[in-house]
Amino acid sequence: MLGCWHGLVRMRRQVRRAWSQVDVQLRRRLDLIACLADTNGVSASARGRLLREISNAKEAAVQEGPASERARTERALGCAVRKAFSGKGGTSNDPLREELADLRQELAATERKARFAGQFYNDCVMRYNERVEMVPWRVIAGMAGLEKEDFFEMEDPLGSATRGVV
Secondary structure: OOHHHHHHHHHHHHHHHHHHHHHHHHHHHHHHHHHHHOOOOOOHHHHHHHHHHHHHHHHHHOOOHHHHHHHHHHHHHHHHHHHHOOOOOOOOHHHHHHHHHHHHHHHHHHHHHHHHHHHHHHHHHHHHHHHHHHHHHHHHHHHOOOOOOOOOOOOOOHHHHHHOOO
């Protein structure tokens, strides 16, 4: 019995550590999106909407809640980013254009890292949830109040704009 309990606790800790890696990448993503919005890469109205979405996403990031709620917030932010960057948003200022390109590449790299971290998190959650559902771990989890964890699903906010960026 004690071995089962320790196994569940160890798996739950691994889920928490995996989530912290996802959280680090999502926070970095928010910062990069804010930097992109602060440049002249988007129109003023789109910038305002995007900054409001970033603010909402940062508030949601601070609150502890299920990964599914955080994923919903991240998807809403992704939609706002897609809308904001759907136009060319071009500028004749070459240094600014280069800065925008660099920020988009950095965002694409962060998106990839966040997706990999999310995959690892979901793998940890899957193993933990399977264990929580199986006997004898199910009995021990029930006595200890351990419940199944939510999966995390994230979209690529820039869509095809980040594809092909290595």
